[in-house]
Amino acid sequence: MASRFRTTRSHGRRPSTAKREIKKRLLVVCGGRRTEKDYFEALRDHFRASTVTVRVKTDSRSPLHVVRTAADLFEKAPDDFDECWAVFDVDSFDVRQCITEADRKQVRLAISNPCFEYWLLLHFCDHVGHLPEYRAVKERLKPHLPAYDKTGIRIADYLAGVDRAIECARKRDGDQVPPGENPNTAVWRIVTQMVPAPVFLPSPRRGD
Template sequence: MARQKKPSGSDRRPGYESDIRRRSGVREPRDRLLVVCGAAVTEPAYLKGLRDYIANPAVTVKVAVKAAAPNQVVEYAKQLRNQDRNAFDEVWCVVDVDQFQDLQVARTSAKDVGIRLAISNPCFEVWLLLHVADHKAHCGSYGELEPYLKRHIPHYDKTRIRFADYAAGLADARIRAHRLDPSGLEYTKNPTTNVWQLVNRLTDGAKSQLRAQPRSTTT
């Protein structure tokens, strides 16, 4: 039996080289993201749960914590990135408006060094609530949001976040948050959150069911 000739030049079929990569065990490079959270428990628990749930082969995500005011979170993210300039392709900080007075300073500092911010007003719990309800009412603090969360998630506890409680509503949260702030820049509006932009980045190319349409639940 004649030996088959290897495809070469114009004989190569589309995708031949990628097939070779798969057979030889060579993987396409992943985007490497660093996400620094400005709270000790809620945000990192959610984001680690999201990362593990999505298991996006195109992205690797390191979640770090700096429970501090926004500008301190940004400074800490700078330090982590500067330890190895080649370790990350993109850096995000997850912060709240809350009662902090240094958010504009943090935004300027982050912009100057190419760090992106995921900001929630008044707090990250707005993003959590949007998984289960279309909330548009002004919220003065976390204390005002907690009853809404417990209405939909009776066992809700900010110190014990389970991503499984939010997984089914992820597509809804993205769409509802986008409606509150399509630009992702209006952090002074209450309520608003551009965490959807970070989530879009983490889930890019993953699980098509995440694009499902939102449900009509309201608070």
């Protein structure tokens, strides 16, 4: 998907200097009520990256509403953010209109197919088999997180696997056209900006 994402601003901002480190400012609007927001905020608070600030909002209606909310917030505060992201699941939605509108309104997309829990699963294994719905992904999570509750993310459960999840998701996502072939997630495109450079990890265990 070709998008004309904002890379520069022309609102009187003073030019940067070589000695001044400019933080990238991300606006992330999530479609889930709790899980995505809790994950991003906990990750942000844990790493406290010096090169990025992240503001997380939610809109638990349809993916199209998520895109429109993100675009509206971005347009209302053009000097507050450098990138605007809409995070939502495919589930049973037809997301083609969302993708078209996001491209038109300069909103970047981090779509998970079928759901955000697939991103969480990649913290533990490199699963590549088709996952028809949320319940199937949750069943795959159970061996790793028997007490998984989407309303109570514990970031400590995922920290050791963040680099692994980025590696697996990047390899799977590649240059696929959104929303990507199931299973797929583009959440790594946000997370990779929030965490330190990955350390060497052994190859992830392949899931079935």
